[in-house]
Amino acid sequence: MESLDHNYIPGEIWRKVLRIPFWVQIAVEGAGRSGFSGSIQEREKGLTYMIESCRERSENPLINRILPDTQNKSEMTEAVIRHHDQFLEELAQEGVSSNKALQDRIFEVLPNLFESLRQYVSEAIIEDYKAWLLHLAEKVAMAAKENDLLGIGGERFSSAEKEFYTRLEKLL
Numbered sequence: 001m002e003s004l005d006h007n008y009i010p011g012e013i014w015r016k017v018l019r020i021p022f023w024v025q026i027a028v029e030g031a032g033r034s035g036f037s038g039s040i041q042e043r044e045k046g047l048t049y050m051i052e053s054c055r056e057r058s059e060n061p062l063i064n065r066i067l068p069d070t071q072n073k074s075e076m077t078e079a080v081i082r083h084h085d086q087f088l089e090e091l092a093q094e095g096v097s098s099n100k101a102l103q104d105r106i107f108e109v110l111p112n113l114f115e116s117l118r119q120y121v122s123e124a125i126i127e128d129y130k131a132w133l134l135h136l137a138e139k140v141a142m143a144a145k146e147n148d149l150l151g152i153g154g155e156r157f158s159s160a161e162k163e164f165y166t167r168l169e170k171l172l
Helices: 013-029 035-056 075-095 097-115 123-143 161-172
Strands: none
Touching: 013 097, 013 123, 013 161, 035 075, 035 097, 035 123, 075 123, 097 123, 097 161, 123 161
């Protein structure tokens, strides 16, 4: 894949590239009823996947620039948590106060983001970024059971998570 200096992408577009993975993760976390423990598992799985996949997809300049350029895992983990919390707080400040409102925001922003990116990067880079977002959503959804009672029963991929995932898959 081609290299990219993200400085060539205007700031607001680049900020959306950075925000979207965290928004997707937060939307999946909030889609089902995982309980306290399950929510922690989903958040951890999403953050871990982001760290690992940013290294694995280092050839994609949209993905590899989301996290700081460091091999220090604790620095990277701190950066991911900081971004997650920062973007969550920004959503609250923007009046996005429900999971439905967040999902609506995601589906409003994504088509415009991809259209804007086409001016700066190849379709292959955009398609890889889309696949990565979808895989992130799946990893978070599968991290914990929904609607279980002390680990008994429940489902790994809740109907609310499936609904969001299906919508995301159709868009991507």
